[in-house]
Amino acid sequence: AQSVTQLGSHVSVSEGALVLLRCNYSSSVPPYLFWYVQYPNQGLQLLLKYTTGATLVKGINGFEAEFKKSETSFHLTKPSAHMSDAAEYFCAVTSAGSYIPTFGRGTSLIVHP
C-alpha cells in the first residue's frame, strides 16, 4: 500500500520568497513520485517527477524537488515565488507498472504581493 501526506493544507508566502511544500510518502516498493499543480477549474499539470536516477529533480516554472529515501520525503521548492504560482499543489506516489497515483490531500499556495 502507498500513501502520501502533505503537511499544511495552506501555505502562504510573499512574492519573491522561498516556496517550500512538504510531502512525505509511504511505499513498500520503490516509489515513483510526482508533483502536480492545479489552477481553478482546470486539470492537473505535471510539475516534475522522480522515477530513478538523480534524486534532485528539476521541473517547470522553476520548481524542483529532492527525493530523500531516508526521510521518505519529496518536498517541492522554488527559490522565489511569483504571483502566478498561486494554485493547488498535489504530491502523488505510484510505482513501476502502475498508472494510478495515490494523491495527497493537496496544499493551497497563496502568494501575497
Place this chain on the structure above:
Amino acid sequence: GAVVSQHPSRVICKSGTSVKIECRSLDFQATTMFWYRQFPKQSLMLMATSNEGSKATYEQGVEKDKFLINHASLTLSTLTVTSAHPEDSSFYICSAPREGVNTEAFFGQGTRLTVV
C-alpha cells in the same frame, strides 16, 4: 508531448437528465483510462478504470449504473452521469497513461458539472 482532451469543460444540467463527458487521448493510444472525481478543496478520488473493449472497473462505493463508462476506441472514453442530481455536482477529471519506461498518466482539463 502527450495530450489528453476532456470535453466539455463546464456543463449545467437539470436534475433527472443525463450528461456525457468525453476524454480523448490526442496523440497516443490508451487501452486504459481513469476517471476521477474531485470535491471542493479535496484531492482526487478514483472512480473507475475504463478498459477498451471490456467493462469498466469501478471503485468501491461508486454506482456503476449512475456513472456509465464506455471505452469505445483506443483514444476515447466517455463518462455518462445518468439521472443527475445536485449531489452529483462536482469536478470530474480523466487521465490516460502513456505506456513506456516512465510511468506517467496524463490528465484532462477536467469538467465542472453543476446539476440544478
